[in-house]
Amino acid sequence: MSAWGSAKENWRVVLLVAMLVLSTVFLFAPGIGAGSGGGTTNGTTGGPVAESSGVTNLQYGLELSGGTRIRAPLAGxxxxxxxxxxxxxxxxxxxxxxxxxxxxxxxxxxxxxxxxxxxxxxxxxxxxxxxxxxxxxxxxxxxxxxxxxxxxxxxxxVTDVTIQQAVVVLRSKVNEAGLSGGSVRTVESGGENFVLIEVPNEDRSEVVDLVDSRGTVRIVVYHPVQQNNTTTYVNTTAITQEQFQSVGTARQDDSGGAFVSVAVREEAAPSVQRTFVDTNVAQPGGSDCRYESNPQSTEPCILVVRDGAVVSSFGMDGGLANSMQSGEWANNPTFILTTGSGQAAFERAQEVSVDLRAGALPAPLALDEGTTTTVTASQGESFRTDSLIIGLLAVLTVAGVVFLRYGRPQVAAPMVVTALSEVVVLLGFAAFIRYPLDLSVIAGFIAVIGTGVDDLVIIADEVMSEGDVNSRRVFESRFRKAFWVIGAAAATTIIAMSPLAVLSLGDLQGFAIFTILGVLVGVLITRPAYGDILRALLTDR
Missing domain, CATH: 3.30.70 (Alpha-Beta Plaits)
Incomplete structure (x- = not known):
């Protein structure tokens, strides 16, 4: 038979080999992986992503790299x-x-x-x-x-809106602090919502200081002044963070315009109004800001400044300017920062809202009602070593039982190799998407090895149930019967694990995701490939 004919007949084995080669590339080739080039924040399905493990492209979660996890509700x-x-x-x-x-x-x-x-x-x-x-x-x-x-x-x-605002602010804090791989997300336990903050390679005191600290955000007026017959632009502070009464979330009106509403404390309103008028940003008819295009040739502008850096610039609407000129604005000290219309403008409005809130959580974290876990770097390294040992023991145990059960290398050896190939494929997938490996994911890998060998044993027992099989037609009939059992078991596992994979249940999510992925890889790739291998070894050509 030609090489092409053999490859076509055993295409499932070819597919498995191709997946193993691709997974090996994902694991070891430099620069591979979504968002490669440093730690990232994974706030949806995984925890914090630590730096690359060195030899491989695998990323370690907090439990295997060290760091701090804070889980606490919002007080209110x-x-x-x-x-x-x-x-x-x-x-x-x-x-x-x-x-x-x-x-x-x-x-x-x-x-x-x-x-x-x-x-x-x-x-x-x-x-x-x-x-x-x-x-x-x-x-x-x-x-x-x-x-x-x-x-x-x-x-x-607190309300769901406050919870989500707190998550956005805390993510901003973690990212601005340059804490590589930090993540902030919500989890539910016992009917109560918690904010979960995980930061690799940082101790508890530093993380607590970060999430409790208040950033410096203010609104200033950028305006020209005459000094020594020369026009010079200066910044005059109009509103400090302590003078905000409230900052709204980004919203859109019926015409698609994006905006953020801001309210100033009543006692601060007269001085804020006077600053806007004296700096001429509240001139009759309003002002048009061209700060982003030419800072040295513009009318007075309203700037949002965070920690000394300008993050947004605005002009002033004519109606608002006229109300400040007349002094009426101080009686109802609110205004709207408009960022334009369309999706890009809405995203900018979201950023402005977060910037004005940066450092100011909408509700304090009730740390006394939560839990804090700190894993040192040495503990993380010890966990990695222990996980590797446990994995090897699981593999050796499975291999020993399989060889004792069958006593035939041509049946047992492909079974062990096929089961291990599932783990390699899953590791390659984790390296590609930069999913952080933690103890729950390792548990998922071990579960995959166990369920995988169970399915392979079902195949081998069914195929050899009536002694040696020499006819390929008989082999295919017995294999299909075994595969129906495997498919039903796989469907049951996927259905049982799906709620854990989609709900925010912390560590259980990673376990469920990789167990489901392992079952899918097994049913679609490795089990059929094992069947082709057995057919080639046990039947006459």
Whole structure:
């Protein structure tokens, strides 16, 4: 038979070899992997991604590289279906805060119903939140009653909008701090939502200081002044972070325009208004900012400055400028930063909202109610060594049992090699997508070896159930019967593991994902290839 005919007949083996070669390339070739070139943040399915392991392109998670994991809820309580009585959110916040002893207005957040687009969270009813560490439902209920606002219920915890805003702010903190591979995401446990922060190669004190610290964000006016008969542009601070009462999330109006609403504290409003007027950014008819195209030739501009760096620039609308000129703005100190229309403008509005919130969480982390885990670098290295030893023991144990069971190398040897090939393919996939390997993923690999050998034993037992088989027709009949059993078992495993793979259940997610991937690789590639190998070894040509 020609080489082409043999390859065509045993195409499943050829496919397995091709997958092994490709996986080897992903594992060892330099520069391979999605987003290669350093640590990345994986906030969807995996944990933090540490730096490459060196010899291979595999990435280690926190448990195998060392670092800190903080899991804590956000402190606060909230009321649902609140009747604002036609008042704006700023007024509601001020009136509710006035009824609470020792509570600042920034600790009260009122939101009308709508879609808040940090994570496309839709809030069906108006809510009022109290976000202090010792907040109680009775305290908020009493304040709402005293302020005259009706509501449906007061509940423990914060709203989904606040949770997603906190995740965005914390991710910004981690990324700005240059902590390679840090991740921030939400997990659910016991019906309660937690924020999970994982940062490789950092100890607890540094991570806690980072998530609790407040960044320096301010709004300044960039404007020209005359000095020694020369025009010079200077920055005059208009609003400091302490003067913000609230910063809204990015939103879009009916025409597609993107904007961020900002409210200033009432006591700071007169000085803010005076600064805008004196610097001429609030000139009659408004101002047009050309800072991004030519900073040295522009009308006065409003700049968002974070830690000394300009991150956004805006002009001033004529209506807003005229209200500041007349002095009316200080009576209702709110304004809107408009970023244009379209998807790009909306994304920019999201960035502006995050920048203004940077360092200021919408609710504090209740660290005392959460858990903190720190793994040193030496512990991570020890875990990697232990995982390798356990993996080798699993392989040797499986190989020994298989050889004792069959006593025929032509049956047992391909079985062990085929089972191990599944692990190689999964490792190559993990290296390509830069999925962080942690103990749960290692457990998934071991489960894959076990279930894989189970399926291969089913194939071998069915094929050899009535003694040696010399006819290929008989072999194919018995193999198909075994494959139906394997397919049903695989479907059951996938169905059972799917909820764990899609829900935010922490370490269980990685275990489920790689168990499912292992089952798919086995059913689609390795089991059929093993069947071709057995057919070639056990039947006459």
């Amino acid at each position: 309580v909230h009321a649902t279906d609140v009747d604002f009585g036609g008042q704006n959110a700023s007024t509601v916040e001020s009136r509710v805060a006035a009824e609470l002893s020792g509570v600042d207005v920034t600790d009260v957040t009122a939101r009308p119903p709508g879609t808040y687009t940090q994570q496309d969270v839709t809030q069906q009813t108006a809510t009022v939140e109290l976000t202090t560490e010792d907040a109680t439902t009775d305290e908020l209920a009493g304040a709402l009653d005293a302020a005259g606002y009706g509501y449906e219920a007061v509940q423990e915890g």
